[in-house]
Amino acid sequence: MAAPAYHLRTNKAVERLLFLKILRKIIPVGEMADYTYYSFGGPYLDDFRLIHENFPDMKMVSIERDPDIFKRQQFHQPNRNIELLNNDLHSFLAQYDAGDKKCVFWLDYTQLEYYQFEEFMLLLSKVSPGSIIKITLMAQSSNYQNHPNDEHFSNDGSAIDKNQKFRNKFQEVLPSSNVVIPRPQLEFAKLLQSMLRIASQKALPSSAGGLFYQPLTSFYYKDGNVGIFTLTGIVCEKAEVSKITESFSKWKLANLHWKKRPTRIDIPVLSTKERLQLQSYLPCAGRDLLKLLGYKIDGTRSLEQMKQYAEFYTEYPYFIRAVI
Numbered sequence: 001m002a003a004p005a006y007h008l009r010t011n012k013a014v015e016r017l018l019f020l021k022i023l024r025k026i027i028p029v030g031e032m033a034d035y036t037y038y039s040f041g042g043p044y045l046d047d048f049r050l051i052h053e054n055f056p057d058m059k060m061v062s063i064e065r066d067p068d069i070f071k072r073q074q075f076h077q078p079n080r081n082i083e084l085l086n087n088d089l090h091s092f093l094a095q096y097d098a099g100d101k102k103c104v105f106w107l108d109y110t111q112l113e114y115y116q117f118e119e120f121m122l123l124l125s126k127v128s129p130g131s132i133i134k135i136t137l138m139a140q141s142s143n144y145q146n147h148p149n150d151e152h153f154s155n156d157g158s159a160i161d162k163n164q165k166f167r168n169k170f171q172e173v174l175p176s177s178n179v180v181i182p183r184p185q186l187e188f189a190k191l192l193q194s195m196l197r198i199a200s201q202k203a204l205p206s207s208a209g210g211l212f213y214q215p216l217t218s219f220y221y222k223d224g225n226v227g228i229f230t231l232t233g234i235v236c237e238k239a240e241v242s243k244i245t246e247s248f249s250k251w252k253l254a255n256l257h258w259k260k261r262p263t264r265i266d267i268p269v270l271s272t273k274e275r276l277q278l279q280s281y282l283p284c285a286g287r288d289l290l291k292l293l294g295y296k297i298d299g300t301r302s303l304e305q306m307k308q309y310a311e312f313y314t315e316y317p318y319f320i321r322a323v324i
Helices: 010-026 029-034 046-054 067-076 089-095 114-124 162-173 185-203 238-248 272-279 286-293 299-315
Strands: 035-039 059-064 082-086 102-108 132-138 211-223 226-237 263-265
Touching: 010 046, 010 132, 010 211, 010 226, 010 238, 010 263, 010 299, 029 035, 035 046, 046 059, 059 067, 067 082, 089 114, 102 114, 114 132, 114 162, 114 185, 162 185, 185 211, 185 226, 211 238, 226 238, 263 299, 272 286, 286 299
Parallel strands: 035 059, 035 102, 059 082, 102 132, 211 263
Antiparallel strands: 132 226, 211 226
């Protein structure tokens, strides 16, 4: 799936900056060099640039299987702290031995396939306590809805039930064998969250009495026109869970319980002039911002989006045109 142009990915940019906040809350300043960051950097290695700017002592490894994207990464490599690997994640994990070294992994997938849950489970079984694992999945429920105009048939000529196809593909991590795929993005995101809970429990079963995957945040949003769900958690010993949850308990964006609904990110597209007009009134309620602006930004969604801006304005990205 081709990613939208970066100036259109405001929700993704907000969520990426919130991830940096999570890392600051978890990792003590003096221990940054003890962690290694792993991710799929993409052609421009943007998340690696952000990690290096905020945590310059953290080691970084990019995993990329596409040879052409790998060459683009070599061209765009922003610093020498990044180790670039031309490999696929499954092969990498098969040989990965964390030992007692802590890590930060971002499994930033652009589709929704069962192998992603398998890689998530394999990773959980290998990392050391204190490691932070973030996973991003496509949350496009319309891909699994039956429509009257569909012309998809199986080999015997019968119509394909997309709900059943989803259940067959993900049966190992579904909360119920007869689950109905919900249409609203929030409900679909909640289903994905439940599936990741089951996957984490399979990887780190309570009967083993060892490690536990504690969720920290979960968000859902639109990246362009594509629905996205993302979950961040930490692998820890059960004795450490209360200490970790206490440090996040007063952060209203935290999601420390599997049954809690994910947080929506849906910020408005504002001009620089509009943002400057609103800046001196922040922080305040979204309804007040809408009144101050004096007009709607996006029809019936305007109030909700201004509430979002009031919530996430410190993470709102600036995109500018520059002469290089």
